Amino acid sequence: MSEIVDLSVETLDLPLSEPFEISLGVQHEARNVLVTVETEDGTTGYGEGAPIPPVTGETREAALATVRAAAEVVEGRPVGNYRRIVSELRSTFPGMVSATFAVETAVLDAFCREREIALSELFGATPSPVETDMTIPIVPAGTARERAARAVEQGYEHLKIKTGNDLDEDVDRVLAVREAAPEAALKVDANQGWTPKETARFAERVADQGIHLDLIEQPVAASDVVGLAEARRRVDVPITADETVFTPEDAIRVVREGAADIVNVKLGKSGPLAAADIASIAKGADLDLMIGCMLESAVGIHASAHLVAGIGAFSFVDLDGNRLLAEDVVETAEGPVHDISGPGHGVVPER
Structure with missing residues (x-):
């Protein structure tokens, strides 16, 4: 079972075609985070989070910091143990839903890509x-x-x-x-x-x-x-x-x-x-x-x-x-x- 050897994160700025207003505010772009997970056999998984303070309670800066800290939870773990990894992520970083969503998705994506199956x-x-x-x-x-x-x-x-x-x-x-x-x-x-x-x-x-x-x-x-x-x-x-x-x-x-x-x-x-x-x-x-x-x-x-x-x-x-x-x-x-x-x-x- 392949281990996760690296977790990285970067900003993902996505301008909108038109401003998007809801009762909680207006967005002109999505200021997201993109997470990459790599396993020891060279497989890469990708995950994305969209922190929106009025909804998720996170700033992007907080989400980035959480993902970087999550490397200690994820790296060195068998990718097939994704349920344990996700459970630990959620308990270690309560409330950081965008960050943990991005990491979880990247881990599941890597697991599925290693086995050549669809996430569905x-x-x-x-x-x-x-x-x-x-x-x-x-x-x-x-x-x-x-x-x-x-x-x-x-x-x-x-x-x-x-x-x-x-x-x-x-x-x-x-x-x-x-x-x-x-x-x-x-x-x-x-x-x-x-x-x-x-x-x-x-x-x-x-x-x-x-x-x-x-x-x-x-x-x-x-x-x-x-x-x-x-x-x-x-x-x-x-x-x-x-x-x-x-x-x-x-x-x-x-x-x-x-x-x-x-x-x-x-x-x-x-x-x-x-x-x-x-x-x-x-x-x-x-x-x-x-x-x-x-x-x-x-x-x-x-x-x-x-x-x-x-x-x-x-x-x-x-x-x-x-x-x-x-x-x-x-x-x-x-x-x-x-x-x-x-x-x-x-x-x-x-x-």
Whole structure:
């Protein structure tokens, strides 16, 4: 069994094609980290993390420092002992989710590449195409209309609309998207921007316009599980827990308190192995599953798509992060379908 001989990290700056605003702030570029793991037989694995302080609680500088410190945990260990390595990473660096996601992905990628299997096979299936939605950020209604129309032209049948700053503007944005994309399935993501009462007001106003929503994602503060449950009781639209769920223990609490209909699993919050555990908890509790992403390149996005293909139980897929970049780390096709392949997650960064 080959040992890991080197772990390294570098910054990965990824300008966006357009500014991306959510209720938690505006991004003009993704300031990510790229991790490389090398085994003694010369195999290289790659992982990416996207630290966003309002979401992950990390700065990039902190993520870089964590990865460098993680070398003591990873180097000299058999790559096949990836579960023990990941468990030790998570316990040694609690809360450093972007950094440990990047390292974990690189280790799993190296393991799979050594054995010439796809990452999806660790989770139950060979690779298959994964279709994503497209996100409309917080923009004026007219701009939202233009972006929705462009997305439809590119073949997107599922759109996610960011909300959570101003209720009137939120409703106008949804109406504009529906006008431009009358056949598209719509989701709304408030990124913790509302109270339960505001969630109910929004849902009522949108319903009065005859608009069906597939779900409302994380309407209230991440820590307010009681408020999330209250929002769920107040509206008929399915409620999704996102920032509330980072760990399997978080998912169990959401289940016990009846706080959501859907759980949004993100590798950028949980890492691949814990994400699979969260998916199992949700499935066992008869909750629906969504997968989301940060503003990541094909490295992070394809890792997530492999989890989708492997588990095969995600009803909602929001893996458009690399579609929002001015330039990806590899050449990728435009449009809603990720054609993933192995070995590993199949991506070798060219920049």
